[in-house]
Amino acid sequence: MTADTTSNTTANTGKTAATSVPVHPLLAGRWSPRGFEAAHRLGEERLRALLEAARWAPSAGNSQPWRFLAAHRGQDAFTRLLELLDPGNRAWAGAASALLLVAAETADETGRARPWALYDTGQAVAALSVQAQTDGLAVHQMGGFDAAAAREAFGLGETLTPVVVVAVGRLDADAVLPEPLAARERAPRTRHPLESLLLPAVPAVPAVPAVPAVPAVPAVPAVPAVPAVPAVPAAPEGQAA
Numbered sequence: 001m002t003a004d005t006t007s008n009t010t011a012n013t014g015k016t017a018a019t020s021v022p023v024h025p026l027l028a029g030r031w032s033p034r035g036f037e038a039a040h041r042l043g044e045e046r047l048r049a050l051l052e053a054a055r056w057a058p059s060a061g062n063s064q065p066w067r068f069l070a071a072h073r074g075q076d077a078f079t080r081l082l083e084l085l086d087p088g089n090r091a092w093a094g095a096a097s098a099l100l101l102v103a104a105e106t107a108d109e110t111g112r113a114r115p116w117a118l119y120d121t122g123q124a125v126a127a128l129s130v131q132a133q134t135d136g137l138a139v140h141q142m143g144g145f146d147a148a149a150a151r152e153a154f155g156l157g158e159t160l161t162p163v164v165v166v167a168v169g170r171l172d173a174d175a176v177l178p179e180p181l182a183a184r185e186r187a188p189r190t191r192h193p194l195e196s197l198l199l200p201a202v203p204a205v206p207a208v209p210a211v212p213a214v215p216a217v218p219a220v221p222a223v224p225a226v227p228a229v230p231a232v233p234a235a236p237e238g239q240a241a
């Protein structure tokens with residue numbers, strides 16, 4: 001087994017994003033692999049650096065709503081987390097060095113809702129991912145897990161919402177994966193064009209007022225039926241009319 005003790009900034013460059021303009025290599029080089037080195041062990045210092053990066057993420061009112069449950073491969077909690085994953089994720093995530101259950105505290109101690117808790121927690125995981133990339137580690141976030149079962153299995157209170165399970169480890173480009181996972185691992189990374197993400201900055205064009213409805217032309221009253229003219233009795237034969 002190999003334990004991480006040092007930083008390594010060269011990993012995971014195989015699927016570097018083809019960006020429209022240059023961006024930081026850590027961002028362009030990050031991707032979500034399924035092939036992990038099954039013998040790699042995540043050192044405590046490395047794990048701590050990941051969590052520390054997450055800890056310093058910005059959050060609404062500095063509320064810091066993110067919570068992490070970390071388990072190394074081989075630990076009981078790792079096995080329990082693995083069992084909570086959807087089958088497609090369970091097929092590869094067991095080779096990760098650690099699994100993290102990430103939860104968001106969606107209300108404060110007084111019960112007041114934290115509307116940005118999920119957003120903030122995502123930012124913390126983003127920071128963790130970049131730190132992992134710096135340290136030569138790979139991260140793969142998974143929404144495909146049984147959140148209700150996770151809440152139950154780890155005794156999470158009402159205000160804690162399980163958000164993702166994160167696989168952390170060292171990329172193994174030669175890992176043998178079943179299809180269709182192997183094909184996905186080889187596939188180029190894609191994104192929507194940048195322009196398609198941009199909302200128009202112009203004020204919305206006011207709606208054209210609706211043309212007032214033309215009042216309905218009153219119905220022409222029906223012409224009263226002309227009473228039938230009584231038939232003039234025929235003059236008797238031989239009389240002038």
Ligand SMILES: Cc1cc2nc3c(=O)[nH]c(=O)nc-3n(C[C@H](O)[C@H](O)[C@H](O)COP(=O)(O)O)c2cc1C
Binds near residue numbers: 030031089140
């Ligand atoms: C919230 C979230 C949930 C995700 N859930 C899964 C998942 O359940 N299984 C999986 O294989 N990948 C999952 N991913 C990874 C995405 O599929 C991946 O980030 C996306 O396809 C872009 O690929 P890239 O990260 O390699 O650039 C998830 C990512 C995020 C952020």
